[in-house]
Amino acid sequence: MALLSWNEIRTRAIKFSKEWESETSEHAEAKSFWDSFFNVFGISRRRVATFEKSVKKAGGEQGFVDLFWKGILLVEHKSKGKDLEKAYTQAKDYFPGLKEAELPKYILVSDFENFVLYDLDDGGERRFKLSQFPQNIELFGFIAGYQKQEIKEQDPVNIHAAEKMGELHDKLKEIGYTGYDLEVFLVRLLFCLFADDTGIFEKNLFRDYIEEETREDGHDLGFYLAGLFE
Incomplete structure (x- = not known):
């Protein structure tokens, strides 16, 4: 999917701000609001995030996340004027109630008129009005596809991943996979x-495929990987 330019995103953000400037009711229009919000960045909300994800809270009480993008974003939406x-x-x-891999990097709360974005990695917090959304679109580079991950050459996570790939190579070789077939399999997996x-x-399409299918x-992982590569 081609990325939208920042100019196109800003134009869409202006239109979004005008369209929703008089909305007040959480339950009546919240889902349409967030579908339109993602569309500003050229992203179909259905592809990445779900509404009303069921989650057990710390005390065992059942809760429902307003909007959830696994591993990326959790949105809590309120009616206009509510305490953010x-x-x-x-x-x-x-x-x-979330798995480690599901924990979001960002929390976004809104009451239609006001937004607060929390960056849980660096502890940052940004507040702005709906009317100021076009001037704050760069905060949502992670939605638009522009935010780059900072990967250090000696990052322990990357070293650990390389070690895991090496272990996988050795295990497959032990059970008879060698030569060209083994190398092609590992290259495909790495890709x-x-x-x-x-x-x-x-985002996370391959991971979700493995986790969900x-x-x-x-015991059936090989079958599904073979089908995917085919």
């Missing part, structure tokens, strides 16, 4: 991981 500090607290209450991480695929014990 409480909305942020409510958003954090969902964290105990899928790279494409997941850099935006060649839709295969068994946790891994």
Whole structure:
């Protein structure tokens, strides 16, 4: 999918701000609001995020996240004039019920008129009005596809990943996979991981495929990978 230019995104953001400037009711139009919000960046909300994800809170109480993009963004939406500090607290209450890989990098709370974006990696917090959205679109580079991950050459995570690939190579070789077939398999697997991480695929598409389609014990993993590569 081609990225929209910042100029195109800003034009869409202006139109979005005008369209929603008089909305007030959380339940009546919140879903349409967020579908339109993602469309500003040329992204179909359905491809990346879901509404009303069921999550157990710390005390065991069942909760429902207003909008959830696994591993990236959690949105808590309120009617106009509601306390957004409480909305942020409510958003954090969902964290105990999420898997480690699902924990978002950002929390966004809004009441249609006001937005607060929390960057959970660096502790940053940005507040702006709906009318100021066009001037703040760069905050959402992670939606538009422009935000780059900072990967250090000696990042322990990358070293660990390389070690895991080496272990996989040795295990497959032990059970009889050698030569060209083994190398092609590993290259294909590495490409899928790279494409997941850099935006060649839709964000986390490969990871989600593995998590959602295969068994946790891994006994059918080979079958699904073979089908994917075919």
